[in-house]
Amino acid sequence: MNHADRILPGATLAMLGGGQLGRMFTIAARTTGYRVMVLDPDPDSPAGRIADVHLRAGYTDPQALDELAKHCAAVTTEFENIPGPALEYLAAYMPVRPGATALSTTQDRILEKAFIRQAGLMTAPYYVIRSASDLDAAWHAVGAASILKRAAMGYDGKGQARVDSIEALRAAFADLGEVPCVLEQKLALEREISVVLARNHLGESRCHPVSENVHRSGILHSSIVPARIDDALAQQAQAQSRRLADALDYCGVLAVEFFVVEGQLVVNEIAPRPHNSGHYSLDACVTSQFEQQLRMVCGLPFGDTRLLTPVVMMNLLGDLWGSAQPRWSALLNEPAAKLHLYGKREARPGRKMGHFCVLATDVDDALARAETVYQQLQA
Numbered sequence: 137m138n139h140a141d142r143i144l145p146g147a148t149l150a151m152l153g154g155g156q157l158g159r160m161f162t163i164a165a166r167t168t169g170y171r172v173m174v175l176d177p178d179p180d181s182p183a184g185r186i187a188d189v190h191l192r193a194g195y196t197d198p199q200a201l202d203e204l205a206k207h208c209a210a211v212t213t214e215f216e217n218i219p220g221p222a223l224e225y226l227a228a229y230m231p232v233r234p235g236a237t238a239l240s241t242t243q244d245r246i247l248e249k250a251f252i253r254q255a256g257l258m259t260a261p262y263y264v265i266r267s268a269s270d271l272d273a274a275w276h277a278v279g280a281a282s283i284l285k286r287a288a289m290g291y292d293g294k295g296q297a298r299v300d301s302i303e304a305l306r307a308a309f310a311d312l313g314e315v316p317c318v319l320e321q322k323l324a325l326e327r328e329i330s331v332v333l334a335r336n337h338l339g340e341s342r343c344h345p346v347s348e349n350v351h352r353s354g355i356l357h358s359s360i361v362p363a364r365i366d367d368a369l370a371q372q373a374q375a376q377s378r379r380l381a382d383a384l385d386y387c388g389v390l391a392v393e394f395f396v397v398e399g400q401l402v403v404n405e406i407a408p409r410p411h412n413s414g415h416y417s418l419d420a421c422v423t424s425q426f427e428q429q430l431r432m433v434c435g436l437p438f439g440d441t442r443l444l445t446p447v448v449m450m451n452l453l454g455d456l457w458g459s460a461q462p463r464w465s466a467l468l469n470e471p472a473a474k475l476h477l478y479g480k481r482e483a484r485p486g487r488k489m490g491h492f493c494v495l496a497t498d499v500d501d502a503l504a505r506a507e508t509v510y511q512q513l514q515a
């Protein structure tokens with residue numbers, strides 16, 4: 137690596153997006169001695185509140201982008217819906233990692249699924265719906281139990297509907313406002329797994345250990361690491377993730393979500409950023425996914441992705457709050473548990489407020505202790 141390309145501590149970095157992923161990046165960057173400017177319109181954003189500078193403006197605000205251009209050595213992002221023009225503008229002044237093309241491909245499920253297939257990998261059978269006139273053909277092609285997903289701006293299972301008849305499909309499409317969608321066959325999942333991968337500006341990459349993920353109502357509930365799968369499948373998932381990152385000519389950290397169906401890998405989706413299922417790395421790896429993102433953005437060498445101990449991560453959703461705070465003492469009494477809260481003021485159902493990890497010498501023990509903590513939190 138050309139050392140002259142390295143952006144060293146003391147430099148200022150731009151983060152577009154102020155959610156929890158931006159916050160955990162900001163913590164990693166500030167810990168390492170960088171300054172961070174966060175751009176996010178929300179005056180109370182989790183990352184903005186702890187950044188060196190929080191620009192409270194829209195992502196395409198010319199003045200805010202000029203400020204970033206003036207002060208920052210590189211820019212990164214924490215969610216896929218940052219408008220392309222903002223990234224293209226900043227690219228004239230500094231490295232944009234990941235770049236606009238990687239984001240636009242993963243912003244849209246229609247483009248994303250075509251890209252995955254073009255890379256020679258499997259997706260669930262699907263059909264593109266652009267208007268109501270496509271519904272009959274879609275049902276005919278995919279039919280039976282399926283999931284309608286809007287092509288853009290869906291997350292945490294939002295913008296999706298499970299349908300089991302053509303009538304239900306029609307109603308769901310109308311409900312989503314007749315925006316472009318894909319109808320996807322509902323698969324019988326053996327398991328869900330994901331890979332967090334970092335790729336540098338020279339095209340080299342490193343993977344974090346594969347995570348096994350449990351979803352509830354379309355939202356990630358827990359991640360178990362190491363995943364309870366055989367080594368061959370884990371290596372295959374990492375190789376497929378590398379193939380996708382290479383095809384995107386990606387620079388930064390990305391995550392690939394897989395379904396395991398009859399022992400085979402099916403790619404669900406790609407996230408052009410660190411991922412909820414990689415949060416375990418904050419407590420259980422030599423290098424977290426956020427430090428790795430920092431290293432990629434700054435052109436630094438890879439950090440060691442080695443897992444130091446088996447770990448189970450569980451999300452803390454707003455549902456746990458109810459009329460009062462969760463019973464924190466249940467968590468704090470478990471010496472192997474690590475609490476992470478994102479500083480969000482308002483707890484709403486389904487909103488990711490924080491997570492915790494439990495570290496143990498084997499994964500079954502970590503899981504049992506995490507489940508005990510989780511149950512007591514809501515008691």
Ligand code: ATP
Binds near residue numbers: 296320324328404
């Ligand atoms: P996020 O971006 O938060 O991961 P999302 O809104 O993009 O979520 P998906 O990843 O598409 O949603 O789906 C959420 C979950 O719903 C999956 O992790 C899986 O548990 C279930 N699911 C989605 N598609 C299918 C499918 N084709 N067959 C079976 N289950 C599915």
Ligand code: MG
Binds near residue numbers: 393404405
């Ligand atoms: Mg998903």
